[in-house]
Amino acid sequence: MASKQILVVPGDGIGQEVTAVGKKVLDKIAGKFGHTFTYDEALVGHAAIEATGNPLPDETLAKMKNSDAVLFGAVGHPKYDNDPSAKVRPEQGLLKMRKELGLYANLRPIKLFDELLGASSIKEDILRGADILFFRELTGDIYFGEKGRKNNGDTAYDLAEYSRFEVERIARKAFDSARTRRKKLCSVDKANVLETSRLWREVVQKIAPEYPDVEVEYQFVDATAMLLIKDPKRFDVVVTANLFGDILTDEASQIAGSMGMLASASIGDGTGVYEPIHGSAHDITGKGIANPLASVLSAALLLDISFGMKEESELVISAVDKLLKAGFRSSDIADAGTPAEKILGTEAMGEQVLNFI
């Protein structure tokens, strides 16, 4: 029986709707196992800009640092996307949070629930059994290097940078994890063109002998983007740089049937942050139809990784599994065969998760 302080940071768009469900699930688990979870809330992204002018207010950051874990929603707003000249943007809040909390490792497990085999655009025999864990580096690369304009604004630049230390710490996390799984690691880079990738490959090659039980493979990012669809089962653990990880994990969401099913854990030096990999999805915000399962599965990762509560975490995952087996679907994972009465909105999906816990 543990006492934990959880910060809920819904952010923008459907972030509000889905974290509300994630929080209810945490609460139900606390009750069932006799834990005491206390909650606080804080602003980030567009919501924080509207309230304070700052996408990551100091108060939010302080609360994050003082919590045992953060349940995060999503950030972003179409207003900024279509205004390339905006100086203050919701995403700055997200990136600053990652940097300030030292969240250098972003874990994105890609696993298909059997019941969703039909929901993917990929053929069932290609998918069945696929189970990939991505380690995306999250505080370096072209995301955080110097960026700006020169020649009177006519030339734009972004600097990508990696240090040996940054590559080594994420690579070690990936190797350690591969050991507990199918013992295969694929390191993805673009070493035939980029110097940062050559350093990346050098470092992985150098530490590989310390993990003789792990079989290492090196792939270029373009080939990987192809192989993920052609033969997802060939991958076990994948480790890659920030930008490549961003692209490849969104692509890999199709292996899991829908982006609405994918959770992520961002960990590093301090408090861990748990969030869906989907974005703020303003096109469906407020309609009550967003799939809350990515937030629910983020809560499961939170229990497991930040609190070491394996049993609690597995109970949440098995509740999701049971809900799917019972035929319930949010609209993003429904298919032609789903009866109308089994297609549920965000809250009703949440109720079913609670039922099955």
Next chain:
Amino acid sequence: MASKQILVVPGDGIGQEVTAVGKKVLDKIAGKFGHTFTYDEALVGHAAIEATGNPLPDETLAKMKNSDAVLFGAVGHPKYDNDPSAKVRPEQGLLKMRKELGLYANLRPIKLFDELLGASSIKEDILRGADILFFRELTGDIYFGEKGRKNNGDTAYDLAEYSRFEVERIARKAFDSARTRRKKLCSVDKANVLETSRLWREVVQKIAPEYPDVEVEYQFVDATAMLLIKDPKRFDVVVTANLFGDILTDEASQIAGSMGMLASASIGDGTGVYEPIHGSAHDITGKGIANPLASVLSAALLLDISFGMKEESELVISAVDKLLKAGFRSSDIADAGTPAEKILGTEAMGEQVLNFI
């Protein structure tokens, strides 16, 4: 009846085997239409390093500049891939060629031949009717900015850069092309993070009003990587930066059933270069099993774009179509239902193309 000088540059690995077929097809077309095509050959990549120490010898470059078109194979060698410290690399030849010839626009048409619907890992109903034309910028971005090491080699960096002019000329090519197709353009960037992407979006937004008949959409690269698999039919023309184009077009090869089917045209200020999007594939080099159709279809693009020979180009494409309808397959596009006697090697596939011309 035209007289044309064609330079064949096989490069490395299966580049040799597949360009041999592409050349035979060009020759057959010349004979049939009474054109005079004369050929020369030149070295590039690993083959050129072995012979001269230079991945793009001056002689090769001079021959390219003096030709009416270049039929290109592939470059690359595993020896360099696994040696991040190699100073001379095959890919430098490819990149230098692109820069020196001003090949700023790389066109990658992604179209599925009906007979290959079964060969893709994507479901047939998702694929049927998909037809995408990528415009990948090819002489800028992180490929060509300054790169190197600092802190005694412990930090690596790569600079991404784009100027307004570079974005505008590729965007205009894409808009012009969209006009001749389904009048939809998707511009792909990462404007929520990168300054080069914000410039990119700014420029596309600025010229869009000049093409009121073209419907423009802006997508982030991560979302695009997902949407390409989820709903490939939503795309018509896609325009994007060098690195994003590299990743997305390899991914999109799965829409066409196999990488072995995809041709590309690199055009710009001078001689056009036509090449498969697949690489040197050393794992199957010398086995005589490489699919030559990407080179054959590259020859078709060459006839169309560099020589303005539409009828000749269409005859080549329809020969490929007939060959597939007749049930012939190279091993990469064969499936469980392909009878063994219809699975052909590189040369035999080539013979069938010639038969059907």
